[in-house]
Amino acid sequence: MRDAAWGQVWTLFRYEFRSLGRDRKTLLFFFLVPVLLYPSGFALLRWATHQVEPSRDKAFPKIAIQLQDPQLRELFLSHERFETKESENPEEQTRSRQVHLGLKQKQAEPLQLILYFDASRPSSLQAQETAMRILDTYRWSRVCDLLDGGDRPLHSEEWFHLKLYDVAHPDKTSRRVMAEWISLAMVVLVLATAGFASLDLFPGQKERGVSETLLVHPIAPLTLVLGKWTVCLTFSYFGTALNLASLLVCASLGLFPGRSEPLLLPASRIAWSFLLLLPFCALVNSLLVWAASRAKTYRAGQGIILPACLLMMVPLYAARLPGVSLNTLFCLIPVTNVALTLKAAFLREIHWLSVGLTLLSNAVFAFLFLYATSKTLSLEPFLQTPEEKHFSGPDRSYTERTFFFAGGILLLHYFVGSWIQSRHLILGLSLTFYGFFLLPGVLYAKRFGLQSRRDLQLGWPGWIHLALAVGLSFPLACLVHGFLRLQNLFLPMPGELEEAFRNLIELKDLGAYGKFFLLAVSPGLCEEFFFRGVLLSDLRSAKGPWRAVGWTALLFGAGHLSVFRLLPTAAVGLYLGMIAWKGHSLWPAVACHISFNALLLFFPEWPSAAASEASGLVLCFLASVLGLVWFWRRGPD
Amino acid sequence: MNDQEILIQVSSLKKTFPREAGNHVEALKGITFSCAKGEIYGLLGPNGAGKTTALRILATLLRPSSGKAVVNGFDVMKSPVSVRRSLGFLSGTTGLYPRLTARETLEFFARLFGMKGKELTRRVQEVIHGLEMESFSHVPCEKLSTGMKQRVSIGRTLIHDPDVLILDEPTTGLDVLAAAGTRDFIQSAKARGKCVLMSTHIMSEAETLCDRLGILHEGQLLSEGSVEELKEKTGEKNLEDAFLRCIRRQAGKGIPG
Numbered sequence: 020m021r022d023a024a025w026g027q028v029w030t031l032f033r034y035e036f037r038s039l040g041r042d043r044k045t046l047l048f049f050f051l052v053p054v055l056l057y058p059s060g061f062a063l064l065r066w067a068t069h070q071v072e073p074s075r076d077k078a079f080p081k082i083a084i085q086l087q088d089p090q091l092r093e094l095f096l097s098h099e100r101f102e103t104k105e106s107e108n109p110e111e112q113t114r115s116r117q118v119h120l121g122l123k124q125k126q127a128e129p130l131q132l133i134l135y136f137d138a139s140r141p142s143s144l145q146a147q148e149t150a151m152r153i154l155d156t157y158r159w160s161r162v163c164d165l166l167d168g169g170d171r172p173l174h175s176e177e178w179f180h181l182k183l184y185d186v187a188h189p190d191k192t193s194r195r196v197m198a199e200w201i202s203l204a205m206v207v208l209v210l211a212t213a214g215f216a217s218l219d220l221f222p223g224q225k226e227r228g229v230s231e232t233l234l235v236h237p238i239a240p241l242t243l244v245l246g247k248w249t250v251c252l253t254f255s256y257f258g259t260a261l262n263l264a265s266l267l268v269c270a271s272l273g274l275f276p277g278r279s280e281p282l283l284l285p286a287s288r289i290a291w292s293f294l295l296l297l298p299f300c301a302l303v304n305s306l307l308v309w310a311a312s313r314a315k316t317y318r319a320g321q322g323i324i325l326p327a328c329l330l331m332m333v334p335l336y337a338a339r340l341p342g343v344s345l346n347t348l349f350c351l352i353p354v355t356n357v358a359l360t361l362k363a364a365f366l367r368e369i370h371w372l373s374v375g376l377t378l379l380s381n382a383v384f385a386f387l388f389l390y391a392t393s394k395t396l397s398l399e400p401f402l403q404t405p406e407e408k409h410f411s412g413p414d415r416s417y418t419e420r421t422f423f424f425a426g427g428i429l430l431l432h433y434f435v436g437s438w439i440q441s442r443h444l445i446l447g448l449s450l451t452f453y454g455f456f457l458l459p460g461v462l463y464a465k466r467f468g469l470q471s472r473r474d475l476q477l478g479w480p481g482w483i484h485l486a487l488a489v490g491l492s493f494p495l496a497c498l499v500h501g502f503l504r505l506q507n508l509f510l511p512m513p514g515e516l517e518e519a520f521r522n523l524i525e526l527k528d529l530g531a532y533g534k535f536f537l538l539a540v541s542p543g544l545c546e547e548f549f550f551r552g553v554l555l556s557d558l559r560s561a562k563g564p565w566r567a568v569g570w571t572a573l574l575f576g577a578g579h580l581s582v583f584r585l586l587p588t589a590a591v592g593l594y595l596g597m598i599a600w601k602g603h604s605l606w607p608a609v610a611c612h613i614s615f616n617a618l619l620l621f622f623p624e625w626p627s628a629a630a631s632e633a634s635g636l637v638l639c640f641l642a643s644v645l646g647l648v649w650f651w652r653r654g655p656d
Numbered sequence: 657m658n659d660q661e662i663l664i665q666v667s668s669l670k671k672t673f674p675r676e677a678g679n680h681v682e683a684l685k686g687i688t689f690s691c692a693k694g695e696i697y698g699l700l701g702p703n704g705a706g707k708t709t710a711l712r713i714l715a716t717l718l719r720p721s722s723g724k725a726v727v728n729g730f731d732v733m734k735s736p737v738s739v740r741r742s743l744g745f746l747s748g749t750t751g752l753y754p755r756l757t758a759r760e761t762l763e764f765f766a767r768l769f770g771m772k773g774k775e776l777t778r779r780v781q782e783v784i785h786g787l788e789m790e791s792f793s794h795v796p797c798e799k800l801s802t803g804m805k806q807r808v809s810i811g812r813t814l815i816h817d818p819d820v821l822i823l824d825e826p827t828t829g830l831d832v833l834a835a836a837g838t839r840d841f842i843q844s845a846k847a848r849g850k851c852v853l854m855s856t857h858i859m860s861e862a863e864t865l866c867d868r869l870g871i872l873h874e875g876q877l878l879s880e881g882s883v884e885e886l887k888e889k890t891g892e893k894n895l896e897d898a899f900l901r902c903i904r905r906q907a908g909k910g911i912p913g
Contacts, residue, residue, distance in 0.1 A: 041755040228751025235745040
């Protein structure tokens, strides 16, 4: 902070905040949404929920049981007035309203039962009466049995204990609901307010030329960053606090949908929320300020901020996973630590050490991001006029665009493609190659004006190039075999994965031609177009050819969705990238990829046999290097 | 010209920008010029000649690759903050806060220069009065006309009363009235002993305003001198022909006849 002049920070804060506060969108977000939208929206939702609730309760009441006593279990399972199911956690099911009642046996001798009900639901109270009648029947039948035996006391209290537990007890409910929801609401609100402010103050001002005006005044970069960050911090803190307060008022008035009773909100817990909001806002704002400072235009800024916000939701959701609670490790993970501290505060499980570590971790991360932002402001590309852009080097936003696109496609491939493949292999594979690689690649190229010859390198290379690329697939396959053997020493491939490969290669539903098309031609064509066509072209213009080839190789490895395949496929990607680059055409890489896959598909024993001998591996290495050198020296035909 | 009067001194200034695959483009190829107190020096050149790059280096927005640039005795590389304190920079790309009024804008930038209290109020009032901004000083900048905005920008440039003014194509995009107002401001700055360095590609403006001109093309300073000296050097009757002669001579294409 040595470089920061606090008087200038204060001046920047005053005037920037005034300027931002006069924006109509700001006023709308600050006042209209919390004051009008939440109460009216919740009231409407509550009304709609009430409309739906009676019709839902017309069916038989549901009860979740966890009973060891066979007689009692049979009594409930066979009862005609209940829809009974056995459950591991009747309490949670009653609380989450999956069932109307829950019944749990805690102990056999004496028999201890807990009946969970929800006093806020009339249907649950009605079901409770029926359940009590069943339990009475059971008790009297057991009393009669015991009388017949003649050796047990008559008083049922000595062997039968029933505890009634209202899962909707106001205090417990309030604490649970708030512990669950307040961190989520807080994070979403902070991201929304901070994102808006940082976009306006960085790429927005760059577009308007205000950043340039500021930078010709005697202000140190760190001072400038601190001035703007304090604006973002104040804006997002008060914006979030106002929205949060409105949500809490709605909750205390009983306006939350699906809850007829108001939530009890103790002042100390609310104070915790607003206190923890501050370090969290500091962290989020510093991250978003850093992200926004890297964008050249408002639109590019939106393209950076949105994924950054989505990324920050990951540690938030991690905090909501069952079994995750505040400990020393989680205290150091940003976002997760605040969410867990809030949860602990509402569940009265707070520890001062955890709070201290959370605050410290947030402060350290916030400072690092602010320092990085001040360094970004000191870089020349931060301000570049269109005239200078003519001379400029790598365009950072261009690179980010490529990575976000690639990342999005790989996520789609990972979640959707794998899911479909697990249900229908052929359909899933076809959809992955053509729907997730080729089609998005074509659309991306069209959207950003990538030219087929110049950028995507779709020009014809000449027959010699193609023939050599096909020939090189054999030494390449041998080297991959050798590499896998080496890798297996350190990272053995699991049996299931090998089995999955065998199943894939055998694919009984398809003939030889079908397999050749689906597992050799399709990946060769679609993956090469995506990785060595679109991504390599985009990254080359931004990062230079070497780094572009490296990045596409890594993405290619990651695209095979397995840590065991990452390095071998990345190595193949590196080789194919160099062939595409130095061959000045995509087609040699396509040909090499197709023949490589075909070799592993139909003649896997050939490269395997060659790789088993050291001399074979050396020869293959030499052949692949010589082939590459030929591409290097020969260039395009 | 006395050495002590020189406020801008540029020596062998080079600037290269990186391009793809490790290549570079030389935007400035070692230019040398100087500008004294009470003088208006014009950098004249076509688009892409390197005018803006030179001015942005002097305004500390860019770092030179080699060479030296000194403003008011401060090296742009070693003391950028002191350089910024000494100069007022105005270009087509320096914008204003759209939602602040003209008066607030001036107050804001005056505070950034450390002014406060009565000194601040007096100086802001002086600038508003001097540039005839009273009628719109309370209006947000986004609602002002182009000419009014230009006056606010000029006010922002002058608020700390700098000794050096660097103006990058100050009249580009302005209507006739606003351009005339800007020219008046430049002449009045000269009359008050300011050192003014400006870039332009409008010949008439250069001829009217500048005491000396430097013709810049592809990063090289081809010729330097007063308008009359340039005409004499090239044997042309007007500045535009003299300018074209310099450029074409550089490209090895002399004007036929």
